Amino acid sequence: MEEKDFVIIGTGPAGISAAVTAAKSGVDVTLIGEDPRMGGQIFRQIIPPLYSQTHYVDTQNEKIFNNLSEEKKKVHLQFLSKTLVWGIFDDKVLATDNKDHPLIKAKKLLISEGAYEAPVAFPGWTLPGVITLGGTQILLKSQGLIPRGRTLVAGTGPLLYYTASQLVKNGANVVGVLEASSLFKWMNWTFRLIRAPKLLWKGIQYLTLLKKRRIPIYYNHVVAKAEGTESLEKVIFTKDNNNWEPQEGTEKTLDVDTLCLNFGFIPSTIFTHMAGCEHEFDPTLRGWIPTLNNKLETSKEGIFVAGDCNGIGGVKKAFVEGQIAGTEIALQLGQVSKPETHSFLSRLQKKNSRLNWYQKFLKDIYAFRPGLLKLLTPETFICRCEEVDFKTITNTLENGAWSLDQIKRLTRMGMGRCQGRFCFPTVLGILSKYYSQKELNQLDFSTRPPAKPLPLKELI
Amino acid sequence: MMKRLKQVKRGEPFNIQVDNEFLTAYHGETLATVLLSAGKKIMRKSLKNKNPRGYYCGMGICNECLVKLEDETRVRACQTLAEPSMKIKTGA
Structure with a gap:
């Protein structure tokens, strides 16, 4: 089996920044990513030979991206692209689908697997044409593709306005933006952005553009239903209250070809769970966060976590966390001495805690409001892969099932190809309606390899 | 349901066979891009109820955009690059 000093899973801002930081100190770094190019979701670049003069990478992050690209050139990194890590076993042994590197034993491991779109189930959400806002961004950034036909952007949060204005600028027909929270709430949140004037300015620009193009923003509205025979044709939406509960009798209908949805993000913890790290459940995220020390090491010695898979904190925080983990790992591997890194590390830690307000800001905006559960009808599929509906889940709960594993065994929910992510x-x-925070914390769930489906021929 | 931006330069087009028709593709494009640009939204049918499913997460985790290759293996349309002489089946 191959042995590597420092292996990083995920090539987003956290992964690259940790790689560059450690490599600069002389650590032998191996970066593993599923995509052909580095960057993760936020820095997704166009796939060559497709070529575009405009970068569709978010401009406010362009500086970080450019700096990272420059630094990356100066150091030696081994990058295993198009490589899927499908399992993490004891002693930090990774199994991959890369023929040349099927098994890798890592002395130190950084998991920076990011986050994914928070799913919100409602009648019709499985229809083709209903896509995630992240999926819309990926088509634009890596493929130069925009929706054709009537497009509705819905959910909550700043990404709605950013994407809607980006689509409009590129000629898409955006028929509206549905924002689940109220304008009043937004005015309150906007005040907090005074700490980040550039971000505030960007937000104002997006809103101004939408206003200029007369694209209606419906505050306090949620999608209640998507309809169509073979694919999306109509969206029915309603007013909601501050709990995001749909209000009966306020239904409106729009003809829509593409519905782009975002209700925030959920940290990916498949790998940290598989590795046996300790986690804490966060009901506002409807997911887990790995328990870390101030150097971002998990409860498993030598396994570190950085970036959005440790709570949604954005690019800047991911970048700083990558530096912290990279420095600490260089220290643990004996490439640098303690006095050398002491002040650098404490500076980084201070910088990281100065960014906590932004994480809190995103957390308050995206915190799950249980009113959304009122969108569910008995026939609404909760599990897309195994087609388990709401009625089956409530029956199982009423019959006494209480843990995720029990529901899983009784209904097959979460046993499909997405591995329970959606x-x-x-x-x-x-x-969360049935149990207290303490009980939910004990509700840990088990994950087993493979982390993503893979053809049997990869294993034999 | 999607359109290609004119400002993005694409090389020489080639064809791939999708079900019983030929669709235009460019190097660097994923199968999802080729299908969506041609207005083909349905990529697979659900296992139990045979309901239509298509591109959803775009980052390779939901597996809703699975299509069948000639050798019967299933691949995620959003993660697989189109190549000349490819033959794929949708709605399977």
Whole structure:
């Protein structure tokens, strides 16, 4: 088996920044990513030979991106692209689908697997044409593609306005933006952005553009239903209250070809769970966060976590966390001495805690409001892969099932190809009504390899 | 349901066979891009109820955009690059 000093899973801002930091201190670094190019979701670049003069990478992050690209050139990194890590076993042994590197034993491991779109189930959400806002961004950034036909952007948070204005600028027909929170709430949140004037300015620009193009923003509105025979044709939406509960009798209908949805993000913890790290459940995220010390090491010695998979904190925080983990790992591997890194590390830690307000800001905006569960009808699929509906889940709960594993065994929920990524959050939202935080904390769930489906021929 | 931006330069087009028709593709494009640009939203049918499913997360985790290759293996349309002489089946 191959042995490596420092292995990083995930090539977003956290992964690259840790790689560069450690490599600069002389650590032998191996970066593993599933995509052909580094960057993760936020820095997704166009796939060559497709070529564009405009970068669709978010401009406010362009500086960090450019700096990282420059620094990356100066150091030696081994990058295993198009490589899927499908399992983490004891002693930090990784199994991959890369023929040349099937098994890798890491002395130190950094997991920076990021986050994914928080799913919100409602009737019709499985119809083709209903896509995530992240998926919309990926098509634009890496493929130069925008929706054709009538497009509705819905959910909550700043990404709605950013994406809507980006689509409009590129000629898409955006028929509206549905924002689940109220304008009053937004005015309150906007005040907090005074600490980040550049961000505030960007937000104002997005809103101004939408206003100029007369694109209606419906505050306090949620999607209640998506309809169509073979694919999306109509969206029915309603007013909501501050709990995001749909209000009966306020239904409106729009003809829509593409519905782009975002209700925030959920940290990916498949790998930290598989590695046996300790976690804490966060009901506002409807997901788990790995328990870390101030150097970002998990409860498992030598396994570190950085970036959005440790709570949604954005690019800047991911970048700083990558530096902290990279420095600490260089220290533990004996490449640098303690006195050398002491002041650097404490500076980074201070910088990181100065960014906590932004994490809190995102957390308050995106915190799950249980009113959304009122969108569920008995026939609404909660588990997309195994087609388990709401009625089956409530029956199982009423018959005494209480843990995720029990629901899973009784209904097959979470046993499909997405491995529970798109159904567990909804079920955890439902369970939050039944259980206290303490009980939910004990509700840990088990993950087993493979982390993502892979053809049997990869294993033999 | 999607359109290609004119400002993005694409090389020489080639064809891939999708079900019983030929669709235009460019190097660097994923199968999802080729299908969506041609207005083909349905990529697979759900296992139990055979309901139509298509591109959803775009980052390779939801597996809703699975299509069948000639050798019967299933691949995620959003993660697989289109190559000349490819034959794929949708709605399977």
